[in-house]
Amino acid sequence: MALLQIAEPGQSPEPHQRKLAVGIDLGTTNSLVASVRSGEAATLPDEGGSHLLPSVVRYTDQGVVVGQAALAQAAVDPFNTIMSVKRLMGRGAVDLKGLQGEAVYRFADTDGGMPYLQTVAGDKSPVEISAEILKTLKARARASLEGELEGAVITVPAYFDDAQRQATKDAAQLAGIKVLRLLNEPTAAAVAYGLDQGAEGVIAVYDLGGGTFDISVLRLNKGVFEVLSTGGDSALGGDDFDLALAQWFLQQLGGAEVIAGESRYLTEKARWTKERLTENATVVVDLDHAGQKVSLEVTRELFDGLVETLVNKTVRACRRALKDAGVSTDEVLEVVMVGGSTRMPVIRARVEQFFERQPHIDIDPDRVVAVGAAIQADVLAGNKPDSEMLLLDVLPLSLGLETMGGLAEKVIHRNTSIPVARAQEFTTYQDGQTAMMVHVVQGERELVDDCRSLAQFVLRGIPPMAAGAAKIRVAFQVDADGLLSVSAKELSTGIESEIQVKPSYGLADNEIAEMLKASYSCAEGDMAARNLREQQVEADRLLHSLEQAISADGKQLLSEGELIHLQEQMVILFSLRNGTDSALIEQGVKVLAQVSDFFAARRMDLSIKNALKGHSIDEIEGNS
Amino acid sequence: MSADAAKALTFEFLSSLSAGYMMDITQNYFEFLALPVTYQLDLQSLSERNRELQKTLHPDRFAHLSDRERRLSVQYTAYLNEAVSTLKSPLTRAQYLLKMEGIDTFSETQVQLEPMFLMQQMELREGLESVREASDPDAVLLALQATVDGEMKALRSQFDGFYQQSTPTSLDAAAVCVRKMQFIDKLGREIEALEDQLFDE
Amino acid sequence: MAYSEQVIDHYENPRNVGKMNDSDDNVGTGMVGAPACGDVMRLQIKVSDEGIIEDAKFKTYGCGSAIASSSLVTEWVKGMSLDEAQELKNTTIAEELALPPVKIHCSVLAEDAIKAAVADYKDKRAKK
Numbered sequence: 030m031a032l033l034q035i036a037e038p039g040q041s042p043e044p045h046q047r048k049l050a051v052g053i054d055l056g057t058t059n060s061l062v063a064s065v066r067s068g069e070a071a072t073l074p075d076e077g078g079s080h081l082l083p084s085v086v087r088y089t090d091q092g093v094v095v096g097q098a099a100l101a102q103a104a105v106d107p108f109n110t111i112m113s114v115k116r117l118m119g120r121g122a123v124d125l126k127g128l129q130g131e132a133v134y135r136f137a138d139t140d141g142g143m144p145y146l147q148t149v150a151g152d153k154s155p156v157e158i159s160a161e162i163l164k165t166l167k168a169r170a171r172a173s174l175e176g177e178l179e180g181a182v183i184t185v186p187a188y189f190d191d192a193q194r195q196a197t198k199d200a201a202q203l204a205g206i207k208v209l210r211l212l213n214e215p216t217a218a219a220v221a222y223g224l225d226q227g228a229e230g231v232i233a234v235y236d237l238g239g240g241t242f243d244i245s246v247l248r249l250n251k252g253v254f255e256v257l258s259t260g261g262d263s264a265l266g267g268d269d270f271d272l273a274l275a276q277w278f279l280q281q282l283g284g285a286e287v288i289a290g291e292s293r294y295l296t297e298k299a300r301w302t303k304e305r306l307t308e309n310a311t312v313v314v315d316l317d318h319a320g321q322k323v324s325l326e327v328t329r330e331l332f333d334g335l336v337e338t339l340v341n342k343t344v345r346a347c348r349r350a351l352k353d354a355g356v357s358t359d360e361v362l363e364v365v366m367v368g369g370s371t372r373m374p375v376i377r378a379r380v381e382q383f384f385e386r387q388p389h390i391d392i393d394p395d396r397v398v399a400v401g402a403a404i405q406a407d408v409l410a411g412n413k414p415d416s417e418m419l420l421l422d423v424l425p426l427s428l429g430l431e432t433m434g435g436l437a438e439k440v441i442h443r444n445t446s447i448p449v450a451r452a453q454e455f456t457t458y459q460d461g462q463t464a465m466m467v468h469v470v471q472g473e474r475e476l477v478d479d480c481r482s483l484a485q486f487v488l489r490g491i492p493p494m495a496a497g498a499a500k501i502r503v504a505f506q507v508d509a510d511g512l513l514s515v516s517a518k519e520l521s522t523g524i525e526s527e528i529q530v531k532p533s534y535g536l537a538d539n540e541i542a543e544m545l546k547a548s549y550s551c552a553e554g555d556m557a558a559r560n561l562r563e564q565q566v567e568a569d570r571l572l573h574s575l576e577q578a579i580s581a582d583g584k585q586l587l588s589e590g591e592l593i594h595l596q597e598q599m600v601i602l603f604s605l606r607n608g609t610d611s612a613l614i615e616q617g618v619k620v621l622a623q624v625s626d627f628f629a630a631r632r633m634d635l636s637i638k639n640a641l642k643g644h645s646i647d648e649i650e651g652n653s
Numbered sequence: 654m655s656a657d658a659a660k661a662l663t664f665e666f667l668s669s670l671s672a673g674y675m676m677d678i679t680q681n682y683f684e685f686l687a688l689p690v691t692y693q694l695d696l697q698s699l700s701e702r703n704r705e706l707q708k709t710l711h712p713d714r715f716a717h718l719s720d721r722e723r724r725l726s727v728q729y730t731a732y733l734n735e736a737v738s739t740l741k742s743p744l745t746r747a748q749y750l751l752k753m754e755g756i757d758t759f760s761e762t763q764v765q766l767e768p769m770f771l772m773q774q775m776e777l778r779e780g781l782e783s784v785r786e787a788s789d790p791d792a793v794l795l796a797l798q799a800t801v802d803g804e805m806k807a808l809r810s811q812f813d814g815f816y817q818q819s820t821p822t823s824l825d826a827a828a829v830c831v832r833k834m835q836f837i838d839k840l841g842r843e844i845e846a847l848e849d850q851l852f853d854e
Numbered sequence: 855m856a857y858s859e860q861v862i863d864h865y866e867n868p869r870n871v872g873k874m875n876d877s878d879d880n881v882g883t884g885m886v887g888a889p890a891c892g893d894v895m896r897l898q899i900k901v902s903d904e905g906i907i908e909d910a911k912f913k914t915y916g917c918g919s920a921i922a923s924s925s926l927v928t929e930w931v932k933g934m935s936l937d938e939a940q941e942l943k944n945t946t947i948a949e950e951l952a953l954p955p956v957k958i959h960c961s962v963l964a965e966d967a968i969k970a971a972v973a974d975y976k977d978k979r980a981k982k
Contacts, residue, residue: 433923
C-alpha cells in the first residue's frame with residue numbers, strides 16, 4: 030500500500046531546504062543576532078555596519094526608538110530612555126529598591142507584582158521593553174537573511190531564575206519569535222570555542238557582562254557539552270564597576286546631591302574612563318559639575334582598588350563552582366572569557382591567577398555568545414541531522430516550597446541535570462486542616478523571605494484528618510529551558526491541583542495576548558491571520574513528522590489496522606489545515622497527537638533499544 | 654523482578670510528571686541504562702550510557718518536531734536524569750537496590766535507630782559546631798572529614814556484603830547500613846558547608 | 855503573632871536550647887533521628903515530684919523545620935503532666951485556613967522525642 034502523500038508541492042518545506050534560525054544574545058548593555066551561513070556562524074550587522082545593538086529603548090510621542098539613536102538621548106531624556114532593562118526582567122516592584130542605578134525611572138503604582146515604567150507612551154513592563162529590542166533584531170535578521178525565521182535560540186545568564194527565564198520567553202513571544210531554546214550564555218560561549226578548537230575535557234567559562242556574572246564548568250566529550258556546575262550573581266556586572274568609579278567621582282566633587290540626569294552622566298563618564306583604562310595606565314577625565322569643569326586623574330591602581338571587592342566576589346564564585354563540579358583547578362583544560370567586562374586587565378589577571386592558566390580571549394567576547402547560540406539554533410532547526418552536538422544544562426538555583434510557615438524546603442537542588450521531574454510528600458500541620466498553601470520558591474537560603482517567590486496556589490478539599498495523617502504529594506517538573514511546572518495531589522482522595530508556574534512577577538497569558546493584540550494596532554485581522562498561520566505550521570509539523578515516522582518505522586511498529594487508522598486521522602487534519610478556522614485546526618492537532626501517542630512512545634522505546642544496541646541483555650545477564 | 658514490581662518502581666516517577674503523562678516505562682534504572690544490577694557499579698559505563706541515551710532522547714533532538722514529541726522527550730529525559738543521578742551516588746544507589754527488593758528507605762519516617770549510634774552522631778555534630786572556637790579550625794575539620802570518609806567506606810562495604818547475601822535478615826541489616834549512611838552523608842555535607850563559610854569570611 | 859512569624863521566630867531564636875544532667879533522677883532524655891534528612895534531636899525534660907514537667911531542653915541538628923518544631927514542643931510541654939505530654943498533639947486553632955505543608959518526618963520527630971524522654975524518665979524511676 031502506497032503511503033499517503035501529505036505535502037502538496039510547494040507547501041511543505043522541502044527536506045533539503047535550509048530553515049532560517051538565529052542566535053540572539055539579549056544583553057544588558059548590548060544585544061546581537063547571529064546566524065550560520067554557508068557553514069560559518071557570524072553576527073549580523075545593521076545597515077550601517079554595526080553588529081552591537083545597544084540594549085536601549087526610548088519611547089517618544091512618535092514611536093519607539095531602539096539602539097544607538099536611543100542611547101544618544103539617554104542623558105537628555107532619562108525617564109523615557111530605558112537602559113539595562115535586563116536587570117528588571119522577572120523582578121518584582123519590591124526588588125527594585127535594591128537595584129542601584131535604575132532608581133532614575135518612574136515606576137507606576139501597581140498592586141505589587143510586576144513593575145511598570147512610566148513613559149510618554151504609557152506604562153511599560155520590562156517584558157514589553159525587551160520585546161522592542163528583540164523586534165529590532167528580528168527585523169535585522171529578516172533583512173539580511175531574506176526570509177521568515179523558523180525560530181531563535183535566545184541566551185540568558187546561567188544564573189537566571191525561573192521568573193527571569195519566563196520573562197525572557199514572554200518577551201520573545203511578544204516579539205513574535207519562536208524560541209527553540211533558552212540557552213545559558215556560558216554554554217553558548219563554550220559551543221563557539223569548542224567547535225572551533227575541537228577541545229575535549231573540562232572547560233571553565235567566566236562570563237562578566239554588563240549586568241550579570243556567570244561561571245560555568247562544563248565537560249566536553251564527543252560533541253556533548255555537559256554542564257557540571259554553574260554559579261554567579263544575577264545582579265553583578267560591568268555596570269557595578271562603573272558605579273564604583275562614579276561614586277568615587279562624586280566624592281571628589283564634594284558629594285553634592287545628584288539629579289537623575291547627572292547620575293547617568295557620571296556613570297557614562299565612569300564607563301568611558303574604565304574602557305580607556307584597558308589600554309592606558311592613567312586616564313584623565315573632564316567632568317562638568319555645577320557649572321564648573323573639573324579634571325580628575327584615574328590610575329589603573331586606583332581603579333583596581335575601587336573594584337576589588339567586586340572582583341573578589343567573582344573569584345569566590347569560581348572556587349565554589351569548581352567544588353560543585355567536583356574538579357580541581359589543574360583538571361581545567363581551558364578557560365574561556367565572555368562579556369565585554371572581561372576586557373578589564375584586573376579581571377584577566379585575577380582569572381589567570383586563579384585558574385593558573387591563560388584564559389582564551391580569541392573570539393570577540395562581545396560576540397562569542399551570539400555565535401554559539403547561532404550554531405545551536407542551526408542544529409535545533411533541523412538543518413544538521415547528523416550533528417552530534419548536544420548541550421546538557423543544569424538547574425542554576427534550587428527549587429522548593431514553603432513549609433511550616435516561612436521556612437524553605439528544597440525539592441530539587443541546584444546543579445541537577447535538566448529536564449527533571451521530582452516529587453516529595455508532605456502532610457498537614459493542624460487537625461482538621463482542609464486546605465494547604467503551596468508556595469513555590471527558588472534559592473539556596475533557609476528562609477522563604479530570602480528566596481525568590483515564584484508562585485502560590487492553594488490545594489483545597491483535603492478530607493479532615495488528624496495533623497500529620499494526610500499525605501500530599503507535591504511534584505515539580507522542569508523542562509530543558511529551565512522552566513518549572515508544579516502540581517499537588519492529596520493521595521487518599523486523589524484531589525489534584527496543578528499550575529504552570531507563572532511567576533508572581535510575570536505576565537499572565539491573557540496579558541500577553543492583550544499586548545499582542547495591541548501591537549497589531551487596528552488590525553484585528555492581522556492577529557487572526559497570524560493565529561491561523563501558527564496553527565497551520567503546527568499542523569504541518571505534526572503531519573510531516575508523522576509521515577516521516579511512518580515511512581521510517583511504520584512497517585516495524587504498526588499493525589495494518591493501526592496504520593490505516595492513523596492515516597485516516599492524518600487526512601482529516603490535512604483537510605482542516607487547508608481551511609481557515611484556526612480553532613478547528615488546533616483541535617485537530619490535539620486529536621491527531623492523541624491518537625498517535627502510542628506510536629511516538631513505541632518509537633522512543635525503539636530508539637532507546639538502538640542506542641544501547643552494543644550493550645545487549647546478554648552482557649547484563651553475564652554479569653549478574 | 655516481576656513486571657508488576659518494575660511498574661510499581663517507576664510509578665512514583667511517573668506520578669511526579671504533570672498530569673496526562675504519556676511515557677510508558679516498565680524498566681528499572683539498571684535495565685533502562687543496560688547496566689548490571691550491582692552495587693559495585695562502573696561509573697565510567699554509567700556516564701557513557703548517559704551520553705548515548707541523551708543523544709537519542711534529549712528534547713533538543715525534537716526541537717523542530719511537534720509539541721507532542723517534545724513533551725514525550727522531556728519525560729523520557731527526566732527519567733534518564735533521575736536514573737543517572739540515583740545510580741551515581743553510592744547512598745541513593747544503595748537505597749534504590751533495596752527498593753527493588755521491596756524495602757523503601759527513601760521516605761520512611763519512623764524507624765528504630767541504635768541509641769549508641771545516635772549518641773555518636775550527636776557528638777560528631779557538637780564537634781562540628783565547636784570548630785569555630787577551635788585554635789586550628791582546619792585541623793578539626795580535616796579530622797572530622799576523615800572520620801566521615803572512614804565511616805562511609807566501612808558502611809558501603811558492609812552494605813554490599815549484606816546485599817549480596819540477599820536473605821531477608823541480611824537485607825534488613827543492609828537497610829540499617831543505609832540509614833546510618835544517610836546521617837553520615839548529611840554530616841559530610843555540613844562539613845563542606847562550614848568549610849565554604851570559613852573560607853568566605 | 856501570625857503563625858508563620860511564630861515559626862520563623864522559633865527557628866531564628868530557638869527557646870530552651872541546651873543540655874541537662876542526664877544522671878539526675880528527675881531528668882528524662884529522648885534521643886531520636888530522622889534518616890531521610892539526617893536530622894538528630896535530643897530532648898530532655900525535668901519532672902517535679904508531682905509528675906509535672908518543670909523544664910525542657912533540646913538540641914537539634916537538622917533542617918529549619920526540625921529546629922522550629924522542637925523549640926515549639928519544648929514550650930508546650932512545660933507545665934504538662936507526663937500523661938499529657940505523651941498524648942501531645944498539635945490542636946492549636948489555625949489562624950489561616952490554608953497553611954503551608956509540613957515535612958512528614960518533622961511532624962513526628964519532636965513528638966517521638968517527647969515520648970522517648972517520658973519513657974526514659976519512667977524507666978529510671980522504675981529501676982529505683
